[in-house]
Amino acid sequence: MHSAASAQPSGNLLVRNGTVMTVTKGTMEQTDVLIEKGKITRIGKNIQTPAGIEVIDATGLYVMPGIIDAHSHIAISTVNEASRPVTADVHVGDAIDPYDVSIYRALAGGVTISHAMHGSANVIGGECQTIKHRWGIYNPEAYKMEGAPRTIKFALGENPMRVHGEGRGIQPRTRMGVEQVLRSAFAEAKQYKQKWAEYEKRKQSGLVAPPSYNLRLQTLADVLDGKVLIHCHSYRADEILMLMDVLRDFGIKNLCLQHVNEGFKIAPEIAAFGATASVFADWWAYKFEVYYSTAYNAAILTRNGVVTSINSDSGELIRHLYHEAAKSQKYGGLTDDEALALITINPALQLGIAHRTGSIETGKDADIAIFKNHPLSIYTIPQYTIVDGIVRFDMQKDPADIRLNIDPEEEFPAFFEFWETHDRCMQDTEFAEFFGHHHHHHHE
Amino acid sequence: MRLLFYSSLLTVAVLYFVAAHAQGNPALQPVTSTYVLKGATIIPAPGAKPEQSMMLIERGRIAAIGTSISVPAHARVIQCDSLYIYPGFIDGLSHTGIEAPKPPERSQAPAGPTGQGRAPGEIRDPYNPPNDQAGITPEVRVRDILKTDDKSIEEMRKLGFTMSHVVPRGRMLPGMGAIVSLGTGTADKLLVREDVSVFSQFAGASQMYPSTVIAVIARWRELFHQATYAQAHQAAFDRGAAVDRPRYDRATLAFAKVTSRDVPVYFKTLSALEMSRALALQRELGFRLVLADTKQAFRMKDDILKAGTSVVVSLSLPADKSEKPKKEEQKTVAPQDTVSMQTADAEAEGKVEAKDPEQEALNARRKASYEEHCSQAAVLAAAGVPIAFSLLDVKPGDIRANLRNMIAHGLSEDQALAALTVNAAKLLGIEHMAGTVAQGKLANLVVTTAPYFSEKSQVRYVFVEGVMYEYEIKSKSDKKSDDGEPSGRQRGDRQPH
Numbered sequence: 001m002h003s004a005a006s007a008q009p010s011g012n013l014l015v016r017n018g019t020v021m022t023v024t025k026g027t028m029e030q031t032d033v034l035i036e037k038g039k040i041t042r043i044g045k046n047i048q049t050p051a052g053i054e055v056i057d058a059t060g061l062y063v064m065p066g067i068i069d070a071h072s073h074i075a076i077s078t079v080n081e082a083s084r085p086v087t088a089d090v091h092v093g094d095a096i097d098p099y100d101v102s103i104y105r106a107l108a109g110g111v112t113i114s115h116a117m118h119g120s121a122n123v124i125g126g127e128c129q130t131i132k133h134r135w136g137i138y139n140p141e142a143y144k145m146e147g148a149p150r151t152i153k154f155a156l157g158e159n160p161m162r163v164h165g166e167g168r169g170i171q172p173r174t175r176m177g178v179e180q181v182l183r184s185a186f187a188e189a190k191q192y193k194q195k196w197a198e199y200e201k202r203k204q205s206g207l208v209a210p211p212s213y214n215l216r217l218q219t220l221a222d223v224l225d226g227k228v229l230i231h232c233h234s235y236r237a238d239e240i241l242m243l244m245d246v247l248r249d250f251g252i253k254n255l256c257l258q259h260v261n262e263g264f265k266i267a268p269e270i271a272a273f274g275a276t277a278s279v280f281a282d283w284w285a286y287k288f289e290v291y292y293s294t295a296y297n298a299a300i301l302t303r304n305g306v307v308t309s310i311n312s313d314s315g316e317l318i319r320h321l322y323h324e325a326a327k328s329q330k331y332g333g334l335t336d337d338e339a340l341a342l343i344t345i346n347p348a349l350q351l352g353i354a355h356r357t358g359s360i361e362t363g364k365d366a367d368i369a370i371f372k373n374h375p376l377s378i379y380t381i382p383q384y385t386i387v388d389g390i391v392r393f394d395m396q397k398d399p400a401d402i403r404l405n406i407d408p409e410e411e412f413p414a415f416f417e418f419w420e421t422h423d424r425c426m427q428d429t430e431f432a433e434f435f436g437h438h439h440h441h442h443h444e
Numbered sequence: 445m446r447l448l449f450y451s452s453l454l455t456v457a458v459l460y461f462v463a464a465h466a467q468g469n470p471a472l473q474p475v476t477s478t479y480v481l482k483g484a485t486i487i488p489a490p491g492a493k494p495e496q497s498m499m500l501i502e503r504g505r506i507a508a509i510g511t512s513i514s515v516p517a518h519a520r521v522i523q524c525d526s527l528y529i530y531p532g533f534i535d536g537l538s539h540t541g542i543e544a545p546k547p548p549e550r551s552q553a554p555a556g557p558t559g560q561g562r563a564p565g566e567i568r569d570p571y572n573p574p575n576d577q578a579g580i581t582p583e584v585r586v587r588d589i590l591k592t593d594d595k596s597i598e599e600m601r602k603l604g605f606t607m608s609h610v611v612p613r614g615r616m617l618p619g620m621g622a623i624v625s626l627g628t629g630t631a632d633k634l635l636v637r638e639d640v641s642v643f644s645q646f647a648g649a650s651q652m653y654p655s656t657v658i659a660v661i662a663r664w665r666e667l668f669h670q671a672t673y674a675q676a677h678q679a680a681f682d683r684g685a686a687v688d689r690p691r692y693d694r695a696t697l698a699f700a701k702v703t704s705r706d707v708p709v710y711f712k713t714l715s716a717l718e719m720s721r722a723l724a725l726q727r728e729l730g731f732r733l734v735l736a737d738t739k740q741a742f743r744m745k746d747d748i749l750k751a752g753t754s755v756v757v758s759l760s761l762p763a764d765k766s767e768k769p770k771k772e773e774q775k776t777v778a779p780q781d782t783v784s785m786q787t788a789d790a791e792a793e794g795k796v797e798a799k800d801p802e803q804e805a806l807n808a809r810r811k812a813s814y815e816e817h818c819s820q821a822a823v824l825a826a827a828g829v830p831i832a833f834s835l836l837d838v839k840p841g842d843i844r845a846n847l848r849n850m851i852a853h854g855l856s857e858d859q860a861l862a863a864l865t866v867n868a869a870k871l872l873g874i875e876h877m878a879g880t881v882a883q884g885k886l887a888n889l890v891v892t893t894a895p896y897f898s899e900k901s902q903v904r905y906v907f908v909e910g911v912m913y914e915y916e917i918k919s920k921s922d923k924k925s926d927d928g929e930p931s932g933r934q935r936g937d938r939q940p941h
Contacts, residue, residue, distance in 0.1 A: 094661040401809060
């Protein structure tokens with residue numbers, strides 16, 4: 001099972017005789033997919049079974065690329081460092097939690113990769129982490145998708161205004177304040193970058209002192225340099241236009257808009273900027289700024305040339321993203337490939353990993369989901385979920401108790417955890433509530 | 445005969461004086477600091493052959509061991525027939541002698557229109573708090589905060605601990621560790637060595653930056669780079685370059701001991717997950733790491749071997765929930781009202797006897813997890829990882845039972861003794877003065893009535909650098925709780941601190 005070449009465990013497998021939905025290169029009936037050392041090496045009919053290889057009989061089943069969720073908060077111990085409006089220094093990749101059963105539940109919904117994001121309490125939150133669902137491994141580092149680009153969470157609108165403005169009486173209290181926080185942060189980072197550039201030029205002399213090192217500004221300098229992709233929590237059209245203006249002023253091009261409920265109003269502008277969009281299928285009205293919404297959002301954005309994905313932002317919704325994608329057919333009439341792209345190749349593009357995942361093509365990572373019945377049908381049932389050629393979920397071998405870590409002193413089994421049924425976008429902001437604000441359960 | 449009578453009288457008198465001294469009366473000095481221990485079985489080191497020898501203690505050190513030692517005229521002879529002498533124990537990490545901080549007084553005042561309704565001075569700037577509020581105080585030294593009359597010192601001593609690796613309490617970076625002799629006297633007297641470690645925890649500051657584990661790790665990373673750059677700045681200044689005089693930043697200066705690899709970081713890592721995080725940080729930054737106060741290292745054996753890190757395992761163990769009486773368990777197992785109601789219904793219908801197979805399976809996994817936690821020390825020792833013990837969150841009254849439990853789960857008595865003595869000495873770099881019973885080493889000894897790890901064993905004497913502490917032996921008749929602890933006046937001291 002374990003490949004010597006790759007740092008992470010990978011497997012060999014033959015998926016035989018399925019309906020292979022490549023998403024990017026059409027759908028092929030009665031087709032085999034050969035996986036060697038965690039990579040897809042051949043797609044075709046009647047591939048000869050290599051000696052000793054494990055075979056999955058996919059006769060009558062649908063074989064699609066592993067689902068990718070561009071917005072989630074599973075598999076991390078902490079979501080928000082809500083102590084500052086700008087926390088570019090923190091990184092949720094430092095808090096990967098391999099024991100989170102949500103990883104297994106996501107696999108049970110065909111999801112092989114998720115984008116573990118910092119929350120939306122701060123205008124500039126922390127760095128996020130693209131993870132592969134290598135459930136069963138205890139080492140948190142093994143979940144980080146090797147080579148995936150760095151990403152960072154930004155947030156506009158009510159959440160940062162509530163936590164910092166209302167909660168503590170500091171900027172940002174309004175949408176104007178949000179813009180100012182962004183501009184100040186980038187301006188400061190620009191100065192920081194210049195100081196370090198000067199130092200690097202002259203440091204050989206040994207006669208200069210290094211500028212004061214600041215991880216927050218260093219990360220923002222990397223954002224300015226295009227080394228980190230921005231994923232920005234945003235709803236309203238006006239604030240999205242504001243954000244794109246700010247980024248243009250600072251020469252930043254990499255932008256994925258998250259939620260973007262009013263994206264349908266400004267789809268051409270989003271396309272012109274080159275930004276992408278990651279939306280809910282039909283989730284809104286959980287707070288004032290998300291009342292003006294439509295289930296046609298994904299289809300309108302897609303038809304306007306915006307690379308669009310549908311995300312979960314939830315440990316529950318992540319289990320049926322295929323249903324969420326199918327809604328774009330009811331509302332907007334997307335084709336099968338377009339609908340499937342919303343949860344495969346498009347989120348892969350948004351995370352900068354499309355060269356490795358998001359479709360079934362030779363040379364790509366063997367991240368595959370196998371369904372009984374068409375994955376866009378309401379009757380579909382996930383059967384196998386494969387990550388790097390290793391079967392991480394098998395419907396026929398689904399243990400009753402999947403926990404990896406058991407508290408020896410637990411008083412009762414924690415199968416039903418309150419938090420897991422709620423989104424975690426605002427988790428860890430409780431202490432902000434200490435400053436006098438009531439606790440809200442907003443979905444975002 | 446008369447001579448024997450008088451010498452016993454004298455012994456009684458001396459005993460009285462020594463006991464008084466041991467109880468901390470600084471006015472009374474012991475009559476002599478030279479002792480001869482006679483007739484005991486000496487276990488010089490873990491795994492070594494026990495030997496019947498005499499021992500001469502002088503100037504706080506073991507002056508001689510042998511079968512024919514001439515007893516100096518000024519020596520006090522202690523008859524140790526049927527007693528066992530072990531090297532004094534050394535813990536790998538503790539807060540012994542460090543007072544628990546008082547909980548900060550919180551303002552309950554509601555936030556005003558600008559959110560400023562809190563008491564003045566509580567949190568001035570939660571966005572950029574000063575280091576001491578943020579829990580970043582690596583410059584704190586044990587010598588300045590050691591409470592030499594803290595009852596934890598006496599509590600640990602009477603269990604046989606004679607030296608301790610003491611670290612300050614706090615949050616992310618509470619301070620530097622020191623090796624402390626668990627005797628009596630001033631902090632300067634008890635301090636054996638300071639700045640032996642930097643202590644760190646994944647503990648955020650309350651209601652301010654860094655509040656979560658991601659911010660603690662980010663701040664750690666930042667501090668590391670700042671300390672490295674500070675050295676470059678200092679070097680430029682020393683070269684006479686036209687740069688600002690380096691700021692005397694106490695946290696950065698103290699942390700430089702980490703970046704320079706002068707001292708190891710003892711990272712409190714209770715869970716396997718925390719251990720993984722500390723190991724990842726260590727791989728990234730390259731500091732010296734000791735995984736400390738671990739409870740789940742049984743899962744991390746391979747990572748530990750690969751990284752070559754030392755491990756200081758927690759001496760605390762989880763409670764065995766499966767040993768609860770049946771009735772009580774049913775009560776505590778009920779998670780929610782609905783289930784309680786079901787239980788109540790079931791009781792009413794007399795169906796309590798029926799076993800729920802799902803519940804049974806869950807209990808079995810919990811029991812298995814309990815067993816795994818108890819086997820932590822054994823798993824590491826068997827893999828060849830030299831372990832020491834941490835006392836950070838163990839109740840003193842549980843220590844001996846927990847050691848026996850670890851032994852019941854596969855730790856050999858020699859391995860347990862090594863963890864308490866030579867391993868800790870080696871880890872702390874004091875093996876030349878402590879950890880074994882040998883001529884020239886400090887006279888740190890535990891003298892027991894039976895082999896230490898046996899249930900009936902009681903501590904009779906503890907020597908800390910030649911100072912004798914004597915403990916009464918419980919007779920069989922007043923043994924009720926049978927926990928192998930000395931009784932009498934010590935009993936009242938057995939609360940956790």
